[in-house]
Amino acid sequence: MKKNAEKTIANQSAEVIEITNANVEETKTEKTYTRESNSVELCGYVGFTPQIHEFANGKKKIRFKIATHSNNKNGENKQITKWFPIAAWDNTAEDALSWIKKGDKIKIKGYLSYYSWKDKDGNYRNTFETVATELKAIAA
Structure with a gap:
């Protein structure tokens, strides 16, 4: 799913992941998020x-x-x-x-x-x- 806003999410191991890029592609699998990135x-x-x-x-x-x-x-x-x-x-x-x-x-x-x-x-x-x-x- 495409996201177009800044947000903070927490995964299963209680780590905080900062999502700040517009139109970041996220994949949800068992309450964890994988962020595609090219930087x-x-x-x-x-x-x-x-x-x-x-x-x-x-x-x-x-x-x-x-x-x-x-x-x-x-x-x-x-x-x-x-x-x-x-x-x-x-x-x-x-x-x-x-x-x-x-x-x-x-x-x-x-x-x-x-x-x-x-x-x-x-x-x-x-x-x-x-x-x-x-x-x-x-x-x-």
Whole structure:
């Protein structure tokens, strides 16, 4: 069932769950609620200056990657870098182009997007990327 209001619910184990998003999809099973969610928050370093693509319908999209770093948990003192593809559309894209550059530390809020396409050899490819809805500079 679709809900379109803020509310607080309690499940069987007496935990309080805050539901705040409009149009959140809820599934009720034995007095417990499962909330569907697609939210991403990343903080890392920009790998290259964003590239812009302008579409025939006037929409604009930028793409870039950010690197996050973590330490190896096997007792080794080795830093592991993971790269995440980022996209931003229209106003968010235009604003980002005015200040984001390679090496900047930024915080991203957005959602995960999945799409498929055919490559030049006719093979189907699948990709995930984070679509940024908020971008913020972070002091390094």
